[in-house]
Ligand SMILES: NC(=O)c1ccc[n+]([C@@H]2O[C@H](COP(=O)([O-])OP(=O)(O)OC[C@H]3O[C@@H](n4cnc5c(N)ncnc54)[C@H](O)[C@@H]3O)[C@@H](O)[C@H]2O)c1
């Protein structure tokens with residue numbers, strides 16, 4: 654498999670960070686933005702001033718609005734925008750090529766994972782999913798980061814991991830696409846919940862209890878939806894859950910903190926930016942209901958986001974559930 658050139662779609666923080674990582678790994682990178690003026694400005698400044706100010710673009714990164722054919726592709730737009738992006742691109746851009754899906758979210762309406770959207774829109778692409786504890790600012794600045802890269806063919810996945818690995822970016826190859834995608838999407842919902850616990854001043858003990866019960870709920874969902882629970886002890890599971898559920902660097906966590914402090918969701922987005930958990934929570938609740946999985950934490954987040962209950966009410970509800978064995 655030739656893996657010298659890569660097109661990264663999405664000129665936000667994650668697309669720019671992954672473009673930097675790929676360039677540091679020795680790839681020639683085009684960073685594809687939808688707005689030609691923004692691509693030109695980024696090229697002139699050699700910086701993504703809006704999403705990653707202060708990070709000088711690697712010389713192998715070429716911002717552009719017109720994509721050329723590359724050896725492989727990385728998609729890094731928000732989860733709800735992946736289908737729109739793919740609709741606008743010619744399918745032959747992807748045919749027979751590795752496509753790395755890096756958005757962490759489930760699609761509203763269809764309830765689909767990112768690689769299922771790709772299968773719908775570009776069935777001849779070869780899907781890989783990348784997830785794990787990784788803030789764009791850390792990756793772009795070359796701070797040590799490790800992620801999971803899952804694909805169906807072990808040899809191709811190892812080759813792709815090697816093509817993306819650099820001195821500070823370490824992808825571990827794996828094969829459980831379903832588990833990796835679900836863990837990445839769901840951790841955003843649980844990060845909202847943990848942020849809300851902090852914002853409401855409920856204490857560090859409550860937050861740790863929540864992380865542990867979130868892990869158990871995630872395991873039930875992953876097991877039922879066809880993933881492997883062993884994935885959850887890895888970077889895409891435990892790694893990302895603990896990062897996003899404890900750090901105010903996470904937008905989902907910050908969104909939750911504001912919710913916990915009593916602000917309304919519609920007023921928070923302008924300050925925090927993209928918080929994928931907001932979109933994924935209702936989808937996860939639907940998936941849990943459809944498959945009979947008990948998911949009280951996802952339910953609680955949906956209720957708070959929808960304004961159906963305040964934090965105190967959902968916490969009282971969770972604390973008064975019948976006592977049970979810890980499994
Ligand atoms: N930022 C991080 O630290 C980080 C880390 C890992 C994964 N992710 C995931 O990456 C995804 C993208 O997040 P982000 O942080 O880059 O968001 P962002 O808000 O920083 O940037 C989103 C970018 O997508 C572009 N975009 C939106 N709709 C588009 C469309 N239809 N066509 C083309 N471009 C479009 C926007 O113009 C913007 O440039 C999310 O699913 C997020 O969970 C982010």
Ligand SMILES: O=P(O)(O)OC[C@H](O)CO
Nearest residue numbers: 785786787788903904905
């Ligand atoms: O800022 P967040 O909450 O979207 O989290 C970013 C990454 O997913 C952390 O791994």
